[in-house]
Amino acid sequence: MPIDRIHHVDLAVADVERSRAFYLSVLGPLGAAEFRRYPTYRKTEEVVYLTVGSAALGLRRADGGEHRYYDVGLEHLALSVDSRAEVDETYERCRELGVQVHFPPEEDSDEPGYWALFFFDPDGFRIEVFHWPEDPA
Numbered sequence: 001m002p003i004d005r006i007h008h009v010d011l012a013v014a015d016v017e018r019s020r021a022f023y024l025s026v027l028g029p030l031g032a033a034e035f036r037r038y039p040t041y042r043k044t045e046e047v048v049y050l051t052v053g054s055a056a057l058g059l060r061r062a063d064g065g066e067h068r069y070y071d072v073g074l075e076h077l078a079l080s081v082d083s084r085a086e087v088d089e090t091y092e093r094c095r096e097l098g099v100q101v102h103f104p105p106e107e108d109s110d111e112p113g114y115w116a117l118f119f120f121d122p123d124g125f126r127i128e129v130f131h132w133p134e135d136p137a
Contacts, residue, residue, distance in 0.1 A: 005054060005055065006055050007055060007056065008049065008055055008056035008057070008058055009055070009056075009057055009058065009074075009077065010047065010057075010058030010059070010060055011057065011058065011059055011060070011074070011123070011125060012060055012061070012062035012063070013059050013060070013061065013062055013121075013122070013123050014061075014062055014066070014122070014123055015061075015122070016045075016046065016047075016048055016059050016060065016061055018122055019059045019121065019122060019123065020034065020048050020050070020059055022099075022121055022122050023050055023057065023059075023121070024050070025093070025097055026090065026093055026094060026097065026099060026119075026127075027050075027052065027079070027090075027129075029089065029090075029093065030079075030081055030086060030090065030129070031051065031052075031053070032050050032051060032052050032057075033050065033051050034048060034049070034050055035049055035050065035051050035056070036048075036049040036056075037049070040060060045060055045061045046060075046061075047059065047060040048060075052079055053079065053080070057077075062123075066123065066124065067123050067124045067125055068124060069120070069124055069126055074125060075126065076118065076125075076126035076127065076128050077125065077126075077127050077128065078116075078128040078129075078130060079127065079128065079129050079130070080130060080131070080132065080135065081129055081130070081131050082131065083131055084105070084115045084131050086129070086131065087105050087115050087116065087117050087129050087130060087131050088105050088117075090117055090129045091104055091105050091117045094117070094119050099119050099120070100119060100120045101117070101118070101119045102118040102119055102120060102126060103116070103117065103118040104117060105117045111132065111134075112134070113132060113133050113134055114130060114131075114132045114134075115130060115131045115132070116128055116129070116130035116131075117129045117130070
């Protein structure tokens, strides 16, 4: 049986509640919501899961350090939305909330119709919100 989707991605973050509030503020209008919270196997932390489309984004406390964009680790997390307007609205929310935007909404130079926004979360993870009418996935 082939893999049919990514079920969840967990991020190790400096402050779970700060990250939870950030993602719900920026992505809540796109349907992101908290759906599960429980102690992990380490017994010293709680993991919070947010819905992001048909997958989940887990937030758990890091043991220290910091994420650096383009060091070893997650380069970016891309989230697909139904319209360019949703990408643009997310950009406006980012501006209103003072979120660090890496690239405002623009069409990709390699893929016609691919409209994307890139921004950073509080721990430096780069997040992409995009719309691509011709998505081969």
